Amino acid sequence: MTIGALGQATGVGAETIRYYERIELLPQPARTSGGYRVYRPEHVRRLNFIRRSRELGLSIEAVRELLSLASDRLRPCARVDRLVRDHIHDLDHKIESLQKLRGALQRLADSCRGGGRVSECRILEALQEAEETLAGPAIECGQEDCQERRASEKQPKPRRERRA
Amino acid sequence: MTIGALGQATGVGAETIRYYERIELLPQPARTSGGYRVYRPEHVRRLNFIRRSRELGLSIEAVRELLSLASDRLRPCARVDRLVRDHIHDLDHKIESLQKLRGALQRLADSCRGGGRVSECRILEALQEAEETLAGPAIECGQEDCQERRASEKQPKPRRERRA
DNA sequence: CTAGACCTTGTAGCCACTACAGGGTCAAGC
DNA sequence: GCTTGACCCTGTAGTGGCTACAAGGTCTAG
Structure with a gap:
């Protein structure tokens, strides 16, 4: 199947599929003599896995790890559990x-x-105006490494006061 | 005050302040002979306004509009109300x-x-595996123009079946 | 053989920053 | 006046996860 057919089968756009290939989330498929990508049923399964994980809000890196974990059937699945719980x-x-x-x-x-x-x-x-009335500690973050970006006690070094 | 002092006063990093200037959210300040930006109390007020709005999750464009609305004191504030409610x-x-x-x-x-x-x-x-068990219509989106990207009924044109 | 749907690569854009490189400025202390 | 070093400058590139486009090549029904 071509990239378009894979897209139809999985609900993922062709450009996104190429993007996944570029970041090595999907393996490079075979090619026709003219250079078209040729996909097989296992690509459909893998891409569906990716899509569902992404729909659940997992990051690309988390999906990558899940895929890698899933490839070793004998490994204990505690890490999978951990990833999802995190x-x-x-x-x-x-x-x-x-x-x-x-x-x-x-x-x-x-x-x-x-x-x-x-x-x-x-x-x-x-x-x-007022500082305290609104917006407690709530900052929309998006990334996980969001810790204390509002760390107001961050004073790098006491410069020789160049006041305002 | 310098950009660093403004940053201290508002809790916004210097690079972010320069970014705000570049996108014209903050006006260009005066400069010293050596090229340093020189800020005044009104910059502190404006930047605090911006920071608080951003902390409340408003987009830069929404903040821009709020700032523009706030500048005309006689304008009815219905639009402000609308923006926040949206x-x-x-x-x-x-x-x-x-x-x-x-x-x-x-x-x-x-x-x-x-x-x-x-x-x-x-x-x-x-x-x-299964399609229906998980993940109903819930897709994390982030943008407002998120409508129906999973619009599965999107079939551009019936090509002459090149089946899989 | 032609039409045109589909595919290819490569690049740039989105948001809201953040990080860096390579240099210049400023003021305190000597 | 000179050194020190904290601070500032500009410009560019990176983040995540795509999405959009341009300019061209391939494939197949009719």
């Missing part, structure tokens, strides 16, 4: 973050009924 | 999506206790 944990953090954000925004929105002028808009005021 | 709506979608993902992953993880071998791992089986 991702659930990440999701919990992310969901919690978003819920906090939502709460803050809702409080913001509730302070405004949209009828006034910008000059007395509570939303804009809140964004301009 | 974002809350987006967050609701995103949270719901993530919760569905989490459910699917939890079901996956529950089918495995991590004690067996890869060859009988239910997680890997589930990823390899």
Whole structure:
């Protein structure tokens, strides 16, 4: 089957398939004499595996590891379990973050009924002014290595005060 | 104040500040004779506004619009209200999506206790096989223009069947 | 043989930064 | 005035996970 047929079979676009090949998530397929990629049923299975994992929000690297784990049938599957549980944990953090954000925004929105002028808009005021009223520790992050980017105690070295 | 001092005052890194200037979210500041950027208190206010908005998950473009709206004090603030409410709506979608993902992953993880071998791992089986058991409509998206990328009824034109 | 659907490679773009290289500036202390 | 070294400058490239395009080549029904 051609790349287009593989795409139809799996619901993955041809450009994405080529991308997966480039990053070595999919093996290089055979080629026709004219250079077309020729795929086989095992490619369909592998790509479906990838697609489902991605739909579950696993990163490409996680998928890569799962694929590698899956290739050794005798290996204990504890690592697989761990990987999935870690991702659930990440999701919990992310969901919690978003819920906090939502709460803050809702409080913001509730302070405004949209009828006034910008000059007395509570939303804009809140964004301009107080520090503590909104947005607790919730920062939308996206990456896992999100730790303490808001580490305000980070003072590299006490320079010889060049004040403001 | 220099860019470093502005960064300290707002909790935004110097490289990010330069980035904001480049995309015209911050106005170009004055310069010293040596070329250093010189910031003033209004820059601190504007950058704090930006930072808080970003912490609430608003996109750069949304922040840009808020800033533009805020500059005209006589304008009705309905648009501000709308912008924030739209974002809350987006967050609701995103949270719901993530919760569905989490459910699917939890079901996956529950089918495995991590004690067996890869060859009988239910997680890997589930990823390899059935279509309906997992992952309903939940795809993590990130962008707002996320509509129907999984639109499986997208059939561009009926080619003269080059079957698989 | 032609039409045109499909494929090829390569490159650039998306978001919101972040990191670096290679150099220049500034002020404190001598 | 000179050294030191923290700080700043510009420009470019990288992140993740694709997506879009351009310019061309291949394949097959009719």
